[in-house]
Amino acid sequence: MKHGPDIVTLAALIGDPARANILTALMAGHALTASELAAEAGVTPQTVSAHLNRLEDGALIRRRKQGRHAYVELAGPEVAQALEGLMGLAASTGQLRSRPGPRDAALRQARVCYDHLAGDLGVQMFAAMRRQGALSLGREGLTLTHTGVALMGDLGIDLATLPRSRAPLCRECLDWSARQSHLAGRIGRAMLARFETLGWMVRQPGSRALRVPQNGLIAFNHLFPQEETRL
């Protein structure tokens, strides 16, 4: 009868408060243990274990056993991307979990989306790189141009040391706050890691928000300036 991908299983998995809390906590990109997730979701460890079984069956998370700890992480960037998509819809329909406060403003400016930079600064970076010709949109998706390769060199990112995997180098990811694209993929991950190393951005414990010191913001704006003109 119906064709195309089956969204019911996925949506049902996400549509439980405890599981949604788990997934949201994992959006920060760090692997968390089962007990940490229990505290995060507000349920007992047994309940979390049951949820992790279902999430793993649904290919939304991966579990790695290390000693007596079970580290949990999202199955991949696509999961984070789809979650951001849902958040975008929730934001547009005005369904906010909490009243907008300072935390939310910080989230809007810069946050971690699984493993890459999202928020206003993420969108700004993506737009600037497109404008500078560092990224090119071809039939096979987003690719890094020669300009982009040079830019990575200036930043101090050695492309040769990037992990070899089937994951795409560059990928677009839609932003729930800005409603525009930002850069995901292995390059996106490497760039965020570099920004953290440079001290331009600092992760906040227990939150997806990124703190951006003034010197970091200045350097960032210099490299990825905002577009002044628009039609």
Add this chain to the structure above:
Amino acid sequence: MKHGPDIVTLAALIGDPARANILTALMAGHALTASELAAEAGVTPQTVSAHLNRLEDGALIRRRKQGRHAYVELAGPEVAQALEGLMGLAASTGQLRSRPGPRDAALRQARVCYDHLAGDLGVQMFAAMRRQGALSLGREGLTLTHTGVALMGDLGIDLATLPRSRAPLCRECLDWSARQSHLAGRIGRAMLARFETLGWMVRQPGSRALRVPQNGLIAFNHLFPQEETRL
């Protein structure tokens, strides 16, 4: 505790088979009556009515009463966009509702995404317009350039007759099959409508797939050629 948009309600709404069928049926962009949706979802009218109540509370659909009929449509393009996002994740995790067949191939080539063109041809059009400089990505999102305005004129689309609304003229929409962006927004809607008027694409009853006659495909490819080179 948690911040950001509340995705639980939305995901729970989508995560029911009957409701997912209803939403999927509405993705074609046409308004459907409650009884049509009942047949589509395979449940009784009472059940559909209950589901429509919940979907309306969740701001996923709108109901318009006309006589004794109740026409139902998606609340907006954002809903369709989020649904496509979920389909993308489902496709990437290999959760297909049916074995890939001819219908699915047609869906991948060209389909209706609520009110605009999606699928390979949609992605191809978006990429070609970016390359031709018809679309520009600025801080405020995607905008139509002078080149783009001229292109609309060549196509026979009168921008002045577009409905005035707060909806953006241009918007990106991620494609579940091609994993790249295609064009949504009021322009996207107008262009698909124009393609149908020109006979380049024909809606298939009861499906989101678009039939593309050979002369339509030739004309389309001439106007929005595929990119030959990539880095």
Add this chain to the structure above:
DNA sequence: GCGATGCTTCGATTACCGTCGAAGCATGAA
């Protein structure tokens, strides 16, 4: 080794919600 910690499985309870039959309430046709 032995206890402690962390995670998992099992079983039972409970609450929610999807479903439909029956009835109510509009609108349109005769």
Add this chain to the structure above:
DNA sequence: TTCATGCTTCGACGGTAATCGAAGCATCGC
């Protein structure tokens, strides 16, 4: 008015799944 159609509300049934207590099973520290 009267009947038919389409949709909705009400009430009840049934199944699913979320939750936790208790117990089992690894692993780590001592």
